[in-house]
């Protein structure tokens with residue numbers, strides 16, 4: 001049997017996908033599992049987008065080089081100008097198979113063996129493994145409820161060394177739902193600019209922000225950031241409920257984006273032609289897309305408030321109100337030391353195992369995001385399911 005390459009041996013599988021797969025396997029066996037693991041909207045892709053994808057296929061847009069590829073890049077440039085105040089030429093944009101590939105590409109073209117990459121914790125599961133796959137060294141910045149799960153500019157400044165190659169910024173955040181205010185982004189951006197640190201700004205949840213919070217793109221904080229330092233990553237997956245279409249994109253300094261384009265040309269080429277047609281429709285038919293996004297956001301908002309209220313009523317659980325994305329990230333350390341259903345709880349992992357086995361509720365352990373005290377629940381799930389799952393956990397913890 002072939003020996004596996006060293007680079008893959010230390011990589012952990014995606015915990016979020018693993019939890020989802022386990023819950024689905026239990027469901028397939030006939031077990032009534034309530035899944036809060038999924039990282040995707042539970043809505044269908046809006047019909048006008050689906051129709052555009054179907055039309056692309058039926059009219060022969062099934063080859064290399066999507067017919068609407070150029071239109072999509074132009075639409076992305078217009079979106080970045082309109083929503084984010086960022087002017088880019090289409091040649092500075094690379095469209096990839098999901099924002100996941102956009103981030104992977106950028107890390108691959110920038111990070112050399114031993115380079116340090118600064119990542120605030122809790123972090124999206126894949127950042128760490130992508131950095132490791134490139135031979136880089138993740139440098140983790142701790143945050144907690146006390147700072148709203150956000151780093152301070154001082155923390156970032158202290159972590160920067162001559163080996164720092166990249167900084168990962170993600171707002172709104174998966175898994176915490178934290179949103180940096182425009183002033184907070186500007187304060188962090190000032191440190192990025194002062195030290196000339198190349199930064200990936202992952203803005204995939206940009207349109208899922210609630211209450212009076214607003215989104216600020218890191219690249220728009222200063223001309224130097226826009227021109228030389230920040231690569232903005234976004235995509236269609238979360239905003240338009242298009243996770244399976246696999247369309248993400250990145251825009252940034254031309255030399256970096258040229259390298260990304262070259263890298264991707266040898267890995268996967270462009271995303272599916274009909275997916276690009278769907279994305280072009282999503283980004284150009286603003287009247288219909290905005291209406292669909294508004295509807296989804298309103299639904300998520302109501303579920304968010306309901307879920308956080310119910311979580312805070314649970315014995316041993318506290319939860320900061322998330323301001324964006326579609327996740328709650330409660331602290332379950334108040335249950336540690338207790339024996340529940342014959343099992344002693346000492347970590348988030350053990351808490352989630354208990355919930356899955358004894359309450360048939362699937363949660364993602366915080367360890368996947370760097371915290372042994374928290375668990376992640378997605379509220380991309382109906383109110384009915386949210387209540388059903390939380391009723392079960394409430395009963396278990398009583």
Ligand SMILES: Cc1ncc(COP(=O)(O)O)c(C=O)c1O
Nearest residue numbers: 039098099100124174235237248
């Ligand atoms: C923070 C963050 N960035 C990027 C992605 C990747 O999204 P995509 O489905 O477009 O690859 C996700 C998906 O879960 C995410 O949560």
